[in-house]
Amino acid sequence: MPVDAARLGIGVFDSGMGGLTVLSALMRRLPHEDMLYLGDTARLPYGTKSPRTVAKYALQCAATLAERRIKLLVIACNTATASALGDLEAGCPGLPIVGVIGPGAQAACRATKNNKIAVIATESTINNGAYQKAIHRLKPEAAVVAQACSLLVPMAEEGWMDGSIVEAVARRYLAPVFGNLSDSAAGLDPADSGGAYPDCLVLGCTHFPPFTGVFRKILGSRVHIVDSAETTAEAVAEALAGLKLLNPQNNAGQTRFMTTDDEGRFARIGEFFLGRPLSAGQVELVDL
Amino acid sequence: MPVDAARLGIGVFDSGMGGLTVLSALMRRLPHEDMLYLGDTARLPYGTKSPRTVAKYALQCAATLAERRIKLLVIACNTATASALGDLEAGCPGLPIVGVIGPGAQAACRATKNNKIAVIATESTINNGAYQKAIHRLKPEAAVVAQACSLLVPMAEEGWMDGSIVEAVARRYLAPVFGNLSDSAAGLDPADSGGAYPDCLVLGCTHFPPFTGVFRKILGSRVHIVDSAETTAEAVAEALAGLKLLNPQNNAGQTRFMTTDDEGRFARIGEFFLGRPLSAGQVELVDL
Numbered sequence: 001m002p003v004d005a006a007r008l009g010i011g012v013f014d015s016g017m018g019g020l021t022v023l024s025a026l027m028r029r030l031p032h033e034d035m036l037y038l039g040d041t042a043r044l045p046y047g048t049k050s051p052r053t054v055a056k057y058a059l060q061c062a063a064t065l066a067e068r069r070i071k072l073l074v075i076a077c078n079t080a081t082a083s084a085l086g087d088l089e090a091g092c093p094g095l096p097i098v099g100v101i102g103p104g105a106q107a108a109c110r111a112t113k114n115n116k117i118a119v120i121a122t123e124s125t126i127n128n129g130a131y132q133k134a135i136h137r138l139k140p141e142a143a144v145v146a147q148a149c150s151l152l153v154p155m156a157e158e159g160w161m162d163g164s165i166v167e168a169v170a171r172r173y174l175a176p177v178f179g180n181l182s183d184s185a186a187g188l189d190p191a192d193s194g195g196a197y198p199d200c201l202v203l204g205c206t207h208f209p210p211f212t213g214v215f216r217k218i219l220g221s222r223v224h225i226v227d228s229a230e231t232t233a234e235a236v237a238e239a240l241a242g243l244k245l246l247n248p249q250n251n252a253g254q255t256r257f258m259t260t261d262d263e264g265r266f267a268r269i270g271e272f273f274l275g276r277p278l279s280a281g282q283v284e285l286v287d288l
Numbered sequence: 289m290p291v292d293a294a295r296l297g298i299g300v301f302d303s304g305m306g307g308l309t310v311l312s313a314l315m316r317r318l319p320h321e322d323m324l325y326l327g328d329t330a331r332l333p334y335g336t337k338s339p340r341t342v343a344k345y346a347l348q349c350a351a352t353l354a355e356r357r358i359k360l361l362v363i364a365c366n367t368a369t370a371s372a373l374g375d376l377e378a379g380c381p382g383l384p385i386v387g388v389i390g391p392g393a394q395a396a397c398r399a400t401k402n403n404k405i406a407v408i409a410t411e412s413t414i415n416n417g418a419y420q421k422a423i424h425r426l427k428p429e430a431a432v433v434a435q436a437c438s439l440l441v442p443m444a445e446e447g448w449m450d451g452s453i454v455e456a457v458a459r460r461y462l463a464p465v466f467g468n469l470s471d472s473a474a475g476l477d478p479a480d481s482g483g484a485y486p487d488c489l490v491l492g493c494t495h496f497p498p499f500t501g502v503f504r505k506i507l508g509s510r511v512h513i514v515d516s517a518e519t520t521a522e523a524v525a526e527a528l529a530g531l532k533l534l535n536p537q538n539n540a541g542q543t544r545f546m547t548t549d550d551e552g553r554f555a556r557i558g559e560f561f562l563g564r565p566l567s568a569g570q571v572e573l574v575d576l
Contacts, residue, residue: 042341043331048445050550053330154442157336165460168453262338 009034011065019076047122082130104228121204299353307364335410370418392516409492
């Protein structure tokens with residue numbers, strides 16, 4: 001009996017819990033799909049490690065998901081997309097793969113009016129230049145300012161997502177990109193300032209959406225914030241529709257979770273990013 | 289011809305660069321010894337991971353060092369000492385092993401006058417209770433207050449070791465231990481306050497010595513700060529002397545470095561912790 005490919009799940013992986021923001025968007029956009037999430041928490045973070053090491057880990061994650069039979073792979077991690085998309089495409093022939101950078105770059109290019117785009121991400125994603133390249137491919141005239149914000153990753157995992165310390169850290173990272181922010185309580189207006197500042201900020205790391213409130217407070221309402229989780233979910237929906245691999249509408253999607261380290265910690269911190277309850281009993285421990 | 293055991297080196301490992309503070313103390317205390325340092329940067333940090341995972345990684349690090357022939361192993365990582373000392377002793381029979389927790393606990397017990405000791409460390413070290421147990425073994429009447437300070441690890445690696453943000457983060461972590469610190473510009477006096485506060489702070493993570501100035505500013509001069517790097521170096525010297533394994537005084541010690549990820553990043557960030565210049569060319573890349 002042939003396998004009904006449409007009934008296979010969507011595989012999603014990340015270095016840890018941040019990718020759950022992408023999973024959450026996928027669950028909202030595609031409620032009839034089964035999802036299988038793998039967080040490589042034993043080796044997180046990926047964002048301060050070399051492309052060689054990240055590619056090795058990403059291939060192991062993809063192989064583990066592929067063994068469980070999936071119809072599409074989502075790289076829910078900007079660093080892994082930047083460092084390993086090509087390796088994964090070569091290593092998983094025939095498996096459709098969607099990363100988070102392409103959809104994020106696309107949304108930014110649609111949103112900007114003054115063609116100045118700021119990207120914040122991990123050290124590795126910024127050094128790799130993947131966002132810069134993806135944006136220039138779509139909009140060669142755009143000016144891209146990139147800023148590594150390494151500390152926001154552990155801050156999100158510590159559950160520090162607002163308050164004066166978080167705001168001070170965010171200001172320190174954003175100041176070189178948006179100019180002197182110390183008296184910008186009313187928010188920046190990129191149009192008023194003669195187009196000096198970017199009018200669009202791409203959250204180029206899946207750990208950053210929880211800081212949206214802080215970024216909004218610092219930058220005001222006139223800087224457009226792009227969260228690539230939503231746009232990635234849309235790209236996955238389009239890809240599955242094009243391949244005729246969408247589940248029937250009467251299917252109630254199931255989601256399973258795997259982690260490479262402590263299930264309890266994964267569930268406890270994962271809830272923040274997933275935005276819904278998660279218990280250790282729902283999480284399977286796997287060894288890569 | 290039998291191997292001259294005394295001429296073998298001292299093996300030192302850590303999850304990354306923090307253990308270089310211990311290596312630095314060893315190099316000062318034992319200038320005639322050869323040292324071989326391994327930083328498992330591909331999988332850092334250990335401090336937010338489970339004891340099972342940390343023990344697995346620690347055994348791999350020890351095996352890599354043992355292959356290169358060493359006469360003594362230093363676990364220059366509080367988390368690995370807390371989670372894996374027993375596994376390492378079982379896995380490396382005949383190899384003398386020195387961790388950082390015993391010497392740190394000993395120094396704290398000598399320093400405290402009011403028998404109240406504060407320990408700050410990673411989440412994993414605190415949850416494991418290794419310092420609490422080691423201190424109580426030496427001084428059952430001591431009260432130990434333990435506080436996880438997870439964010440200080442990535443802050444040190446980001447090179448943020450002083451300034452207002454670092455001070456705010458340190459205050460936030462220290463406040464539950466030392467009471468209201470907001471107006472303690474003159475420093476705490478544990479004696480004056482009727483012995484309510486600990487009079488001794490153990491830096492239970494090798495990433496924390498660079499913050500000594502900030503801690504001193506917040507706590508004043510009357511709280512004794514224990515940096516276990518120095519006491520660990522002393523314990524290693526005593527162990528080697530006891531085993532008659534000290535190098536002859538005319539030997540000029542050589543130090544070699546190994547890392548499991550990007551050599552350039554290891555050298556760049558490692559310099560902060562080592563306190564002397566380090567170039568990527570001095571660092572060998574190894575795969576565990």
